[in-house]
Amino acid sequence: MKKLMKLSFLIGMIAVLSLSACKKDEPEPTPDPPATNQFEVFKAYLIDNNLDLTNVLDGWITTAEAIHGELDNVYVIDIRSAEDYAAGHIPGAVNSTLGDVLTAAANSGGKPIIVACYSGQTAGHAVTALRLSGYADAKVLKWGMCSWGEATAGSWQNNTGNTGDGNANWIKPPNPATNVDFGDPTLETSAEGGAAILAERVAALLSGGMNKIPNGDVLGTPADYFINNFWIEDDQIHYGHIDGAYKIKPLTLAGGEYKFIDPEETVVTYCWTGQTSSMVTAYLKVLGYDTKSLLFGTNSMIYDALETHKWSDSQIMGYDYETSVEPHEGFADLKAYLLANDMDVTQLLDGWITTAEVLYTNMEDGDDANDFYVIDIRSAEDFTAGHIAGAVNTTLGGILATAGGADDHPIIVACYTGQTAGHAVTALRLSGYPTAKVLKWGMSSWNEATAGSWQNNIGDAAVGNSNWTPAPGSLATNVDFGDPSFETTVEGGANILAERVQLMIGGMNKITNADVLAAPGDFFINNFWGPDDVTHYGHISGAYRIKPLTLAEGEYKNLDPEATVVTYCWTGQTSSMVTAYLKVIGYDSKSLLFGTNGMIHSNLETHKWSDDEIKNFPLVTK
Numbered sequence: 001m002k003k004l005m006k007l008s009f010l011i012g013m014i015a016v017l018s019l020s021a022c023k024k025d026e027p028e029p030t031p032d033p034p035a036t037n038q039f040e041v042f043k044a045y046l047i048d049n050n051l052d053l054t055n056v057l058d059g060w061i062t063t064a065e066a067i068h069g070e071l072d073n074v075y076v077i078d079i080r081s082a083e084d085y086a087a088g089h090i091p092g093a094v095n096s097t098l099g100d101v102l103t104a105a106a107n108s109g110g111k112p113i114i115v116a117c118y119s120g121q122t123a124g125h126a127v128t129a130l131r132l133s134g135y136a137d138a139k140v141l142k143w144g145m146c147s148w149g150e151a152t153a154g155s156w157q158n159n160t161g162n163t164g165d166g167n168a169n170w171i172k173p174p175n176p177a178t179n180v181d182f183g184d185p186t187l188e189t190s191a192e193g194g195a196a197i198l199a200e201r202v203a204a205l206l207s208g209g210m211n212k213i214p215n216g217d218v219l220g221t222p223a224d225y226f227i228n229n230f231w232i233e234d235d236q237i238h239y240g241h242i243d244g245a246y247k248i249k250p251l252t253l254a255g256g257e258y259k260f261i262d263p264e265e266t267v268v269t270y271c272w273t274g275q276t277s278s279m280v281t282a283y284l285k286v287l288g289y290d291t292k293s294l295l296f297g298t299n300s301m302i303y304d305a306l307e308t309h310k311w312s313d314s315q316i317m318g319y320d321y322e323t324s325v326e327p328h329e330g331f332a333d334l335k336a337y338l339l340a341n342d343m344d345v346t347q348l349l350d351g352w353i354t355t356a357e358v359l360y361t362n363m364e365d366g367d368d369a370n371d372f373y374v375i376d377i378r379s380a381e382d383f384t385a386g387h388i389a390g391a392v393n394t395t396l397g398g399i400l401a402t403a404g405g406a407d408d409h410p411i412i413v414a415c416y417t418g419q420t421a422g423h424a425v426t427a428l429r430l431s432g433y434p435t436a437k438v439l440k441w442g443m444s445s446w447n448e449a450t451a452g453s454w455q456n457n458i459g460d461a462a463v464g465n466s467n468w469t470p471a472p473g474s475l476a477t478n479v480d481f482g483d484p485s486f487e488t489t490v491e492g493g494a495n496i497l498a499e500r501v502q503l504m505i506g507g508m509n510k511i512t513n514a515d516v517l518a519a520p521g522d523f524f525i526n527n528f529w530g531p532d533d534v535t536h537y538g539h540i541s542g543a544y545r546i547k548p549l550t551l552a553e554g555e556y557k558n559l560d561p562e563a564t565v566v567t568y569c570w571t572g573q574t575s576s577m578v579t580a581y582l583k584v585i586g587y588d589s590k591s592l593l594f595g596t597n598g599m600i601h602s603n604l605e606t607h608k609w610s611d612d613e614i615k616n617f618p619l620v621t622k
Helices: 039-048 064-069 080-085 101-105 122-131 196-209 215-221 235-238 275-286 331-340 356-363 380-385 399-404 419-431 495-503 513-518 531-537 571-583
Strands: 073-080 114-115 137-140 226-229 267-268 290-294 373-376 409-413 437-439 524-527 564-568 589-594
Touching: 039 196, 039 275, 073 101, 101 122, 101 196, 101 495, 114 122, 122 137, 122 196, 137 215, 196 275, 196 399, 267 275, 275 290, 331 495, 331 571, 373 399, 399 409, 399 419, 409 419, 409 589, 419 437, 419 495, 419 571, 495 571, 564 571, 571 589
Parallel strands: 073 114, 114 137, 226 267, 267 290, 373 409, 409 437, 524 564, 564 589
Antiparallel strands: none
């Protein structure tokens, strides 16, 4: 059995937030089932790959002064709201959310990444995720946008305070709790191997938002929490601490200090400013702890008493802002970028599919070096019931983040039927994985136990239907409709493509044959066959035939950008790839599920699902 390779994220997940999976007849996805405790595996992976907490905290922060003269040489990601970003941001910065920060990072072009938020706190979560995902030099902008200029300084100006001064639950002189060995946290997961576990845990961190708590909640009832004062001992002696707090610093996996944290409690970490504690909190969240960062740290509790690590007006640099561009037309820039980077439709469809036999032969050849990295985008329930050995489970929305675990290995995406996988592979091929492939027929071809999605969906819905034009057919005459159109607020082909791909993987763009055959005039229908096939079988009434379909030669203009474009092929697999591409470039686009295998199956002589496609290769359940 071939081992999974170590994590090396190229893309983020962004995605992460979307929960769309390839579904048989598209049922609602079920939650991940309980799995085995994999903490020791995960711990070993982090230590072996220099991802202990001390490594993550090595040089993790920078200042406005340090980057102001270097803006051409850094990649700034601003994770404030779109409205506040538009009102004024660091020149050249791109806007993202915490959840999408890995997607934004993919466009950094190798430049060091700086994450800016309001105060430097939420950015700690983002930078932890980035550093755990292959962006080892990512940094937090110290004090956030509050340090850039007066107009964005409000978050710190309005949140310093002295709520701990005189509070019965602020202890001075210190009396810290005695550290106790609580043992390991429990990390239950169905992911296999440290790389896959890390991808899953980072996705959970980013999708969950900022893990934070105000000082009022903690000072009000400190006994409700496991509190860690993340200072050195001399500082605790000098200033005191929250009643009942522990002092666990250093805090490492290798040294075992993490065991001093109670995995059964809500862990609250605080520091001077809430910036370091955000990093620590995010890391602990990835390890499996229920954890919170105390907002604004001791700057919000004993501000007047602080002698160092203190917010003041002197931190405001008064630098110039840039305001965001107005929404603008994006198709022309995207088209030029796709053509310049060999990502036309025909190039995307070059070698995009492979068979179960090829995959199984590869698995059994004894050579780890040529392994495929198999990503299964079925529901977690069906994945657990039986999957290809070594496969990792994710969703369509999480495909880019999960692909980071492939390292240099070619990717195969498995779904139920090979259809939703077409969307996933289109996203991958447009995002730096040009050799990614669909598993033909999906898991239906792998084993009889997983063949139901194809077995139950072949049919003859179009046979005898008045909206099927019989052979030799009478296709509509192609018309030049011009370019599609979409608006974007991002600049440059690479950024536009990343934005459009993220939009596309929000869900499978599909339609049933019943809907199309009932009212074909409601759609712009493209029969994605050769002309001889149309002559032999006929077609849906009113359909066009636009193949080849390229940007370079302009055939895309024969698609109506004002209509819902329905593409159909033999099986719904090629049409899924085409549909996904059309969605990216601006069309309202749908793939007809199961293609002509669902409409004229009995008449088909080739490209036809049958029991012969079921190979009965082994399934595993763990």
